[in-house]
Amino acid sequence: MRSLTRCFRTLAILFNTALLVLTVDFSIIPKANADSLYIGDINDNNVKRFDATTGSYQGVFIEPNRKDMSGGLKGGFNGPQGIIFNDSGNFDLANQNLGLPLNGAVLEFNGKTRVFLQAIIPPTDPNAPFAPRGMILWNSKVLFVADMGDPDHAGKLLAFTKSGKFLAELKPDPSLPSSMDFHPRGVVIGPDGFLYVSSRSFTTGLGGQVLRFNPETRQFVNSFITDDGGVGKLNRPEGVVFGPDGNLYVTSFRADENDTDSIRIYNNKGEFVGKIDLYQLLPSPQPRVYAQAILFGPSGYLFVPICTPYPSPPAPNPCATGAVRRYNVANKEFNIFVPPGGSLAGPEYLTFGSTDPGTLAYKGK
Numbered sequence: 001m002r003s004l005t006r007c008f009r010t011l012a013i014l015f016n017t018a019l020l021v022l023t024v025d026f027s028i029i030p031k032a033n034a035d036s037l038y039i040g041d042i043n044d045n046n047v048k049r050f051d052a053t054t055g056s057y058q059g060v061f062i063e064p065n066r067k068d069m070s071g072g073l074k075g076g077f078n079g080p081q082g083i084i085f086n087d088s089g090n091f092d093l094a095n096q097n098l099g100l101p102l103n104g105a106v107l108e109f110n111g112k113t114r115v116f117l118q119a120i121i122p123p124t125d126p127n128a129p130f131a132p133r134g135m136i137l138w139n140s141k142v143l144f145v146a147d148m149g150d151p152d153h154a155g156k157l158l159a160f161t162k163s164g165k166f167l168a169e170l171k172p173d174p175s176l177p178s179s180m181d182f183h184p185r186g187v188v189i190g191p192d193g194f195l196y197v198s199s200r201s202f203t204t205g206l207g208g209q210v211l212r213f214n215p216e217t218r219q220f221v222n223s224f225i226t227d228d229g230g231v232g233k234l235n236r237p238e239g240v241v242f243g244p245d246g247n248l249y250v251t252s253f254r255a256d257e258n259d260t261d262s263i264r265i266y267n268n269k270g271e272f273v274g275k276i277d278l279y280q281l282l283p284s285p286q287p288r289v290y291a292q293a294i295l296f297g298p299s300g301y302l303f304v305p306i307c308t309p310y311p312s313p314p315a316p317n318p319c320a321t322g323a324v325r326r327y328n329v330a331n332k333e334f335n336i337f338v339p340p341g342g343s344l345a346g347p348e349y350l351t352f353g354s355t356d357p358g359t360l361a362y363k364g365k
Contacts, residue, residue, distance in 0.1 A: 042348050181201050
């Protein structure tokens with residue numbers, strides 16, 4: 001089932017006002033700039049826009065049902081994932097086409113007028129990703145797309161030209177542990193110039209990897225992180241970003257109800273150096289929340305789209321409500337940038353107008 005491409009847990013309780021007690025008031029916030037934060041909402045199937053400094057809602061940026069979209073796209077998209085502004089200033093969106101008898105696609109919109117321009121990779125392309133997740137544009141010429149697949153479809157890491165011509169499928173070393181079946185999710189170019197790819201396992205359901213590839217030769221380099229998983233370890237990683245401190249930040253799901261969803265931090269050798277728990281089990285349990293993609297933005301803050309899952313199945317959507325937190329990673333404190341219960345329903349992948357489409361570093365102030 002297509003719904004299996006989504007990785008979310010259902011044993012949780014809804015956000016309540018107790019969460020607000022945990023928020024921290026940053027005393028110094030820079031004046032508003034002209035940038036915006038763009039977030040794909042998987043519940044509402046659209047892309048929303050927020051002021052990059054204040055968090056104020058600026059409306060829907062891309063509607064799901066577009067009359068100007070055609071050519072096998074069924075009039076729109078369903079399941080927005082990776083989003084970037086390419087080197088031409090246009091807006092690229094990885095679309096999963098959930099619930100449709102189609103592969104995924106990569107769509108391009110005018111970054112200012114929001115007019116649909118083309119399907120860079122249409123679902124009819126024989127190399128179209130089945131379940132695209134993260135996506136980056138390397139060196140203004142190669143589009144790397146993580147295709148997570150599902151238990152019945154192999155995961156793939158795909159390379160295309162920026163105009164959509166298929167180049168190659170990047171494959172990990174077959175000598176890697178067989179328990180770590182390759183289902184890529186997040187992608188980013190690191191400070192060393194390598195392509196970093198997070199991968200989960202459908203075989204074990206726990207653990208995960210961050211693998212490195214050479215984006216020029218498209219050859220496997222090594223396993224930067226391999227974790228068998230469990231309580232307090234790396235599980236089903238997705239979002240991968242490098243911070244201004246040079247560390248790698250990776251989202252991790254909890255192993256069970258005795259664990260917490262977190263953002264794990266690794267140094268440039270792949271060594272675990274700390275984590276940010278997204279909620280606390282003790283002394284007083286807080287509502288469970290988790291994150292998929294993450295991104296550094298203005299003033300070096302880490303922006304984390306938050307999902308609060310439904311308390312029990314069946315769940316009509318992955319998230320009962322959504323929010324965005326803004327973290328100071330030096331002290332691991334946060335404030336609520338976009339509050340829950342408002343404009344966001346199911347936030348996942350995000351970008352700023354000034355986000356580099358390859359390194360995902362913030363190019364503004």
